[in-house]
Amino acid sequence: MNHGKNCQDGKQRWAIALHGGAGTIPRDSSEARKQQHIVALTEALTIGRDILAQGGTSLDAVEQVVRYLEDCPLFNAGRGAVFNREGVNELDAAIMDGRDLSAGAVAAVRYVKNPISLCRRIMEDGEHVLMAGRGAEAYARNSELELMDDAYFHTEYRYNQWQRELEIPTAAVNRGTVGAVAMDVRGNLASATSTGGLANKMPGRVGDSPVIGCGTFADNTTCAISCTGNGEEFIRKTVASRIALQMELKAQSLDDAMKDVVMNRLSRDSGGVIGVDAQGNAVLHYNSAGMNRGAADSTGRFQVAIWEW
Numbered sequence: 001m002n003h004g005k006n007c008q009d010g011k012q013r014w015a016i017a018l019h020g021g022a023g024t025i026p027r028d029s030s031e032a033r034k035q036q037h038i039v040a041l042t043e044a045l046t047i048g049r050d051i052l053a054q055g056g057t058s059l060d061a062v063e064q065v066v067r068y069l070e071d072c073p074l075f076n077a078g079r080g081a082v083f084n085r086e087g088v089n090e091l092d093a094a095i096m097d098g099r100d101l102s103a104g105a106v107a108a109v110r111y112v113k114n115p116i117s118l119c120r121r122i123m124e125d126g127e128h129v130l131m132a133g134r135g136a137e138a139y140a141r142n143s144e145l146e147l148m149d150d151a152y153f154h155t156e157y158r159y160n161q162w163q164r165e166l167e168i169p170t171a172a173v174n175r176g177t178v179g180a181v182a183m184d185v186r187g188n189l190a191s192a193t194s195t196g197g198l199a200n201k202m203p204g205r206v207g208d209s210p211v212i213g214c215g216t217f218a219d220n221t222t223c224a225i226s227c228t229g230n231g232e233e234f235i236r237k238t239v240a241s242r243i244a245l246q247m248e249l250k251a252q253s254l255d256d257a258m259k260d261v262v263m264n265r266l267s268r269d270s271g272g273v274i275g276v277d278a279q280g281n282a283v284l285h286y287n288s289a290g291m292n293r294g295a296a297d298s299t300g301r302f303q304v305a306i307w308e309w
């Protein structure tokens with residue numbers, strides 16, 4: 001098989017990056033707690049790496065990585081999602097296919113165990129892109145996706161965090177969205193993002209993650225992007241598509257475009273971005289204290305970190 005530009009030195013190229021949110025555990029957390037995060041990020045990255053190294057699609061890689069992170073209670077997505085002001089877990093997610101710009105997204109849904117797989121169903125069905133609330137939940141039920149009751153999403157850690165937030169509301173939001181971007185051996189890009197949003201958010205509040213071009217974007221001609229951080233800021237500045245447009249219109253590299261947007265256009269401590277370009281460069285930047293993240297590619301790169309690499 002001829003993989004064209006994706007074949008270097010006879011080796012098929014692929015790349016993946018993931019994040020587990022820009023809101024990290026405190027630096028002075030116990031070694032055991034830090035290790036839990038590193039182990040989970042490593043496990044997630046291994047899932048994505050194995051799919052891509054075996055010739056799987058970028059869509060499968062990002063969906064499976066995000067499903068793993070949704071199931072892991074350490075991160076603010078799926079099980080482990082933050083509580084809103086009424087003590088409910090409302091979930092947002094999106095997936096996008098860089099081949100044809102098809103996309104599926106859900107906003108403010110409850111009960112859906114893996115919102116990212118619901119997004120994929122919506123994308124593949126093709127009639128709509130973004131579905132919200134009860135309609136999206138009915139869609140999941142009709143698609144025979146797994147539904148869980150509220151207790152499944154309730155974790156002690158997030159509940160206590162919400163209780164503290166009720167007592168002393170902080171501007172410093174509790175962030176922890178998960179996301180993945182990938183390029184497969186055919187050169188196709190894909191992006192997936194899933195979140196419980198911001199802790200103590202108003203019921204019905206929707207962040208950037210399910211808004212195509214803001215928290216999630218993929219286009220084979222430029223890059224795949226997934227964001228984490230203060231969603232209102234990322235929506236106003238259309239962060240994901242801005243990075244792609246700077247590459248397209250200013251001929252900037254992914255690294256230059258992402259650095260410019262994250263460091264110069266976003267307000268300080270607002271979050272971070274991961275991306276992969278059509279040449280298989282995995283790039284990660286953040287302007288927050290840290291970002292749970294990882295990157296791997298066909299050259300042997302395999303890195304996970306919360307703070308410095």
Ligand code: ASP
Binds near residue numbers: 092196
């Ligand atoms: N971006 C997400 C939101 O605003 C939150 C996060 O990344 O933690 O909903």
